[in-house]
Amino acid sequence: MKLLHTADWHIGRTLNGFSLLDEQQAIFQQILQIAETEQVDGIVIAGDIYDRGVPSTSAVTALNQMLTSLNLEHHFPIYAVSGNHDSAERLNYGRDWLATQGFHLNTRLADAFQPIETPTTQIFLLPFFDPMDARAYYAKQGVDEETVKAIHSISDAMVRVVADMQAHFDPDKRHLLVTHFAVTPSGANPEELTSETTSKVGGLATLSTQQFNCFDYVMLGHIHTRNASPDRERMRYAGSPVKFNVKEANEQKGVDIVTITADQVTHTFKPLQPQTDLVALKAPWEQLTDPDFYDQQPRKQAWFAITIQDFDRSQHLNVRAQLQKIYGTVVELDYEDHHRPTATSRARRQIATLSPDEIVNAFFETVTGKDLSAEQAQLVDQIFTKLSKEHA
Ligand SMILES: [Mn+2]
Numbered sequence: 080m081k082l083l084h085t086a087d088w089h090i091g092r093t094l095n096g097f098s099l100l101d102e103q104q105a106i107f108q109q110i111l112q113i114a115e116t117e118q119v120d121g122i123v124i125a126g127d128i129y130d131r132g133v134p135s136t137s138a139v140t141a142l143n144q145m146l147t148s149l150n151l152e153h154h155f156p157i158y159a160v161s162g163n164h165d166s167a168e169r170l171n172y173g174r175d176w177l178a179t180q181g182f183h184l185n186t187r188l189a190d191a192f193q194p195i196e197t198p199t200t201q202i203f204l205l206p207f208f209d210p211m212d213a214r215a216y217y218a219k220q221g222v223d224e225e226t227v228k229a230i231h232s233i234s235d236a237m238v239r240v241v242a243d244m245q246a247h248f249d250p251d252k253r254h255l256l257v258t259h260f261a262v263t264p265s266g267a268n269p270e271e272l273t274s275e276t277t278s279k280v281g282g283l284a285t286l287s288t289q290q291f292n293c294f295d296y297v298m299l300g301h302i303h304t305r306n307a308s309p310d311r312e313r314m315r316y317a318g319s320p321v322k323f324n325v326k327e328a329n330e331q332k333g334v335d336i337v338t339i340t341a342d343q344v345t346h347t348f349k350p351l352q353p354q355t356d357l358v359a360l361k362a363p364w365e366q367l368t369d370p371d372f373y374d375q376q377p378r379k380q381a382w383f384a385i386t387i388q389d390f391d392r393s394q395h396l397n398v399r400a401q402l403q404k405i406y407g408t409v410v411e412l413d414y415e416d417h418h419r420p421t422a423t424s425r426a427r428r429q430i431a432t433l434s435p436d437e438i439v440n441a442f443f444e445t446v447t448g449k450d451l452s453a454e455q456a457q458l459v460d461q462i463f464t465k466l467s468k469e470h471a
Pocket residue numbers: 087089126127162164275301302
């Protein structure tokens with residue numbers, strides 16, 4: 080059996096306000112092409128299918144076309160779970176109808192224990208969930224209150240969930256897990272590995288590889304770089320197929336082709352080529368505006384994230400406009416100013432000691448080069464006062 084493993088499509092995502100939909104559609108065509116060339120038996124999408132719980136109509140239309148193409152036109156079975164960016168309830172719509180077409184989608188913990196059976200393999204589809212979901216599920220199952228209350232972390236919940244999946248293992252088959260969590264080899268900090276910023280619920284919680292040792296292979300979503308895979312051979316992140324931010328600019332995106340035989344599970348990485356690439360440049364102004372330098376760049380064909388080094392902003396006007404004239408689309412512009420400590424570096428040093436309104440002011444200064452006006456400062460103060468009352 081051969082599966083294509085992808086994840087974190089985040090359909091509808093923007094990059095600093097620039098829509099990524101065209102890029103996502105171009106990359107989808109490549110994924111389809113790979114699936115056809117490799118003649119896979121199914122497509123695994125390990126969560127974060129949409130970028131948000133209530134996706135835009137253009138995102139819904141685009142995803143609908145992709146899934147129709149994969150499943151109805153090209154007859155690939157789909158094995159998918161929801162991620163933390165998806166709305167589990169909304170995405171669950173039509174689940175039972177879809178399953179009749181070989182489109183298997185799990186968004187609720189309760190559905191995760193019954194695997195999809197193929198002649199050789201059991202595929203467990205475990206969607207993203209948080210400890211409260213697990214408590215609710217086990218309470219409903221009639222598990223005693225004390226045990227339910229003892230589920231504090233996602234790790235506590237997972238011990239139980241994996242054991243309950245294992246109870247359904249057919250010893251004559253391979254066992255595959257598709258899921259959407261931060262999994263680390265030894266409890267390393269996932270924030271260092273990912274560009275993903277998530278809510279504290281679930282997002283920061285980590286699981287360790289040993290919790291999934293009973294599976295022959297684990298196909299992960301959640302962390303956007305495959306380099307963060309907690310086990311290179313058996314527990315892998317597919318990574319997002321599209322570069323979502325500057326940290327991912329130099330990364331080779333792709334999908335895994337996973338081959339399951341009676342004695343082993345192996346994978347091969349297949350690269351994806353961006354239609355519009357994201358290029359990060361870091362150089363002094365003189366170099367950035369030097370034709371000898373910029374003619375080496377894929378000008379007007381890529382998106383640029385530019386950091387200007389050693390820059391005195393008081394000496395320049397319309398920096399962004401000048402750079403756009405040379406490079407085309409500049410999606411991000413940053414300054415490294417060595418003449419004085421920037422608000423960013425100051426804020427970074429002192430962030431623990433700053434009040435919320437001071438943090439806003441430091442951010443504002445980084446972006447605009449100015450302090451908040453008295454009126455703006457007052458507004459910020461009012462907002463924080465109101466918020467602190469609401470959360471008291
Ligand atoms: Mn994601």
